[in-house]
Amino acid sequence: MTDIGYTEKVMDHFMNPRNVGVIEDPDGYGKVGNPTCGDVMEIFINIADNKITEIKFRTFGCGSAIATSSMITEMAIGKTLEEAMEITRNDVAESLDGLPPKKMHCSNLAADALQEAVKDYWKKQGKVVEDDGESPEMSCGGGGCDSCVK
Secondary structure, three states: OOOOOOOHHHHHHHHOOOOEOOOOOOOEEEEEEOOOOOOEEEEEEEEEOOEEEEEEEEEEOOHHHHHHHHHHHHHHOOOEHHHHHOOOHHHHHHHOOOOOHHHHHHHHHHHHHHHHHHHHHHHHOOOOOOOOOOOHHHOOOOOOOOOOOO
């Protein structure tokens, strides 16, 4: 870990983010944010044969937010939609060799943004998507950042 608590993988994905950008007219789009700490993530996906064939992100936030956005795009590419929906915040953090506890909410936002993009695609296809009762606008859920409102 670096002296500020970030792993080398976090620093690599922050300094050299993968899949940055926007897909014009994507098959699915997800946007989540935490209004308290200010992080906002957008995920754009294209789908073929029930698999994510292209994924891009645009993130406004700290280094952890950018790194987790980058990592989740790498984790999701080539996955079926059902596999992508199974990616958890802990999976993202573990793939980055860990995050400082105060930054765990960033990986939660990345996982939520991906899930929102998949749900958006499913809705466009006429699939009924059940509401899990969680608000994507408060994706950290008070589970780790100093500034979250419980």
